[in-house]
Amino acid sequence: MPGIDKAKTAPILRAMGLSRSFGGLHALQDVSLDVPRGCIKGVIGPNGAGKTTLFNLISGSLKPDSGTVCFEERPIQGMKPSRIAAQGISRTFQNIKLFHGMTALENVLVGRHRLGRAGFFGGMLNLPAAGRDERMLLDRAREAIAFIGIEDVAQREVSGLSFGHQRAVELARAIASDPVLLLLDEPAAGLNMKETSDMGALVRKIRDRGVTVLMVEHDMSLVMGICDDITVLNQGRKIFEGAPDAVQRSAEVIRVYLGEVNAEDSQP
Amino acid sequence: MSAFKRIMPVLGLALILGLAPAMASLAGARYLLTQMTMSIYYALATVGLCLLMGYAGQISMGHAGFMAIGGYTSSVLTTCNLIGHAQMPAFSLLERSGVLFRTVSADGVSPAVCVAPWAAFLAAIILTIAIALLIGMPVLRLKGHYLAMATMGFGIIVHRMVIGFRALGEADGISGVPAFPVLPGAAISGVISDRLSNYLLAAAALVAGVWLLQNLVHSRAGRALRAIRGSEEAAEASGVDTDRYKLMTFVLSAVFAAAAGSFLAHYNGGIGPSEAGVMKSVRAVALVALGGMANLWGTLFSSLILNFLSLRGVFQSYDDAVFGAILIAAMVFAPHGRIPFFTANAAARAWRRLTGRRGRGGDARD
Ligand SMILES: Nc1ncnc2c1ncn2[C@@H]1O[C@H](COP(=O)(O)OP(=O)(O)OP(=O)(O)O)[C@@H](O)[C@H]1O
Ligand SMILES: [Mg+2]
Numbered sequence: 001m002p003g004i005d006k007a008k009t010a011p012i013l014r015a016m017g018l019s020r021s022f023g024g025l026h027a028l029q030d031v032s033l034d035v036p037r038g039c040i041k042g043v044i045g046p047n048g049a050g051k052t053t054l055f056n057l058i059s060g061s062l063k064p065d066s067g068t069v070c071f072e073e074r075p076i077q078g079m080k081p082s083r084i085a086a087q088g089i090s091r092t093f094q095n096i097k098l099f100h101g102m103t104a105l106e107n108v109l110v111g112r113h114r115l116g117r118a119g120f121f122g123g124m125l126n127l128p129a130a131g132r133d134e135r136m137l138l139d140r141a142r143e144a145i146a147f148i149g150i151e152d153v154a155q156r157e158v159s160g161l162s163f164g165h166q167r168a169v170e171l172a173r174a175i176a177s178d179p180v181l182l183l184l185d186e187p188a189a190g191l192n193m194k195e196t197s198d199m200g201a202l203v204r205k206i207r208d209r210g211v212t213v214l215m216v217e218h219d220m221s222l223v224m225g226i227c228d229d230i231t232v233l234n235q236g237r238k239i240f241e242g243a244p245d246a247v248q249r250s251a252e253v254i255r256v257y258l259g260e261v262n263a264e265d266s267q268p
Numbered sequence: 269m270s271a272f273k274r275i276m277p278v279l280g281l282a283l284i285l286g287l288a289p290a291m292a293s294l295a296g297a298r299y300l301l302t303q304m305t306m307s308i309y310y311a312l313a314t315v316g317l318c319l320l321m322g323y324a325g326q327i328s329m330g331h332a333g334f335m336a337i338g339g340y341t342s343s344v345l346t347t348c349n350l351i352g353h354a355q356m357p358a359f360s361l362l363e364r365s366g367v368l369f370r371t372v373s374a375d376g377v378s379p380a381v382c383v384a385p386w387a388a389f390l391a392a393i394i395l396t397i398a399i400a401l402l403i404g405m406p407v408l409r410l411k412g413h414y415l416a417m418a419t420m421g422f423g424i425i426v427h428r429m430v431i432g433f434r435a436l437g438e439a440d441g442i443s444g445v446p447a448f449p450v451l452p453g454a455a456i457s458g459v460i461s462d463r464l465s466n467y468l469l470a471a472a473a474l475v476a477g478v479w480l481l482q483n484l485v486h487s488r489a490g491r492a493l494r495a496i497r498g499s500e501e502a503a504e505a506s507g508v509d510t511d512r513y514k515l516m517t518f519v520l521s522a523v524f525a526a527a528a529g530s531f532l533a534h535y536n537g538g539i540g541p542s543e544a545g546v547m548k549s550v551r552a553v554a555l556v557a558l559g560g561m562a563n564l565w566g567t568l569f570s571s572l573i574l575n576f577l578s579l580r581g582v583f584q585s586y587d588d589a590v591f592g593a594i595l596i597a598a599m600v601f602a603p604h605g606r607i608p609f610f611t612a613n614a615a616a617r618a619w620r621r622l623t624g625r626r627g628r629g630g631d632a633r634d
Contacts, residue, residue: 093502120489173506
């Protein structure tokens with residue numbers, strides 16, 4: 001049936017002509033991007049290229065000066081982040097943003113917030129419906145914690161956790177909402193080689209559950225290893241888009257981003 | 269947390285508050301009941317602020333403003349004489365439904381018609397909700413110092429209004445506020461012979477309020493509030509409608525303050541402008557900070573104890589200075605509310621240290 005085919009092939013997220021500046025600085029200029037359903041898409045670029053700004057525009061933390069973002073073919077730009085999250089887009093932050101003073105499990109429970117029902121008054125009066133809702137949230141949060149593999153720190157307060165664990169908690173929180181699209185901003189930053197490859201395996205596992213992933217990352221081995229498709233940004237503009245091997249071969253990309261390192265590597 | 273574990277501390281509080289008058293009697297100090305009752309009403313207002321400030325992380329330096337709105341609305345409506353409006357068509361209807369009641373005015377002879385305390389209370393709560401929504405919507409967009417200043421501005425306006433308006437009694441305030449019958453045979457009033465029943469009514473109100481808040485902080489909504497305090501951006505990205513949650517909390521904390529203010533006005537038989545003073549707001553903030561910020565029980569006990577001592581005159585003319593000093597100390601030594609005393613965590617940690625045991629999933633901080 002053509003209708004279903006179209007739904008299958010239409011990109012899950014389509015950003016068109018996104019621009020955003022801060023004062024005189026053009027952080028992002030006329031960037032368009034399609035994220036196909038079920039893939040892991042990478043966004044790379046040197047520092048200050050506008051990668052995080054792109055994420056903030058998609059997730060609603062920032063409003064675009066111009067351009068549109070369509071998720072599942074419906075425009076979402078200009079909505080509050082909580083409304084965008086409610087449609088099934090969740091994210092992590094480059095500089096981890098956990099809820100300090102709460103345990104890892106509680107952090108993940110907040111991640112599942114959008115799928116709960118109990119409101120202010122149900123909670124205050126401890127109504128039976130609120131109790132059932134809470135147990136459901138708890139079950140699913142524990143599942144997310146087990147999926148990421150951090151059961152051993154579930155009851156620990158997050159500010160005392162190691163950096164790697166904090167990243168893992170943030171990831172568990174992001175997947176706890178059963179997202180359709182997951183935005184990961186440098187998930188491997190600050191991780192050692194072993195942790196980085198674990199993270200790569202985890203991101204693949206998340207994708208295999210049917211979650212589409214858009215990922216900003218500086219670690220080239222990780223990006224080249226797991227991404228199906230890569231967008232390269234530089235100084236707020238998109239300069240290249242293609243498969244990992246095409247990105248590695250692109251003269252433009254090598255010039256602005258991969259620089260001498262890869263130029264040297266590719267010498268015979 | 270299981271329902272049982274959650275109800276235990278509330279029952280414990282009921283027990284402590286229930287036993288306190290017996291102990292006061294045994295010690296031959298029944299006169300303490302008056303200050304104990306008053307400090308319970310102040311504590312009711314403070315735990316409401318604890319939800320807003322401690323859990324949701326939104327400071328309010330105008331909490332006394334809401335307490336005053338509650339107290340003044342009840343006082344004005346239950347003491348104003350509406351007999352001049354007796355010709356109005358709605359009058360007899362209101363009188364028959366019990367919203368209005370006949371009494372005598374302050375001179376003791378001429379007839380008067382006033383609003384019944386329950387109706388005045390309802391009006392006070394509705395007015396408080398309306399004002400909290402009106403103030404909260406713009407100011408809750410602000411953060412940190414800006415929010416503190418804006419809410420303080422609100423508190424100052426309320427204070428100036430109660431001093432400035434004829435109808436609000438100006439500097440004298442309002443007196444002659446009647447008893448508020450809340451249960452058959454029990455009314456909130458300053459009658460000396462009803463001191464014990466009044467204490468118990470206040471204690472019941474506090475236990476009920478704490479039970480509601482305790483449930484709330486352990487619910488999905490309460491967790492969302494704590495998340496807002498942790499990181500507003502991440503809470504929003506997790507699907508928490510932070511604007512709505514902050515506003516709901518602001519309104520709820522205002523309602524707690526207004527209810528406490530209204531009860532206190534009936535208990536004292538009146539209200540004066542000092543109840544609306546900025547220092548009263550600062551005092552509430554200091555008590556939440558001393559209690560350990562996101563700590564309902566710490567706030568509750570610091571409020572009960574310090575308000576009681578203050579009402580007993582223990583701090584003499586340094587009263588305000590004591591609360592100012594508490595605020596400074598709390599900010600310097602525990603800006604994030606991790607105050608070593610009062611918190612259950614600290615007690616558990618001290619216990620582990622003493623016994624040399626490490627609990628399962630112990631505090632990771634040290
Ligand atoms: N909220 C903001 N206010 C002002 N300038 C900003 C803001 N956010 C980003 N910028 C600027 O916009 C530019 C792009 O920033 P962005 O964070 O998107 O880069 P990035 O590609 O994520 O870089 P990095 O690899 O360092 O994370 C930078 O010059 C940055 O200083
Ligand atoms: Mg970035």
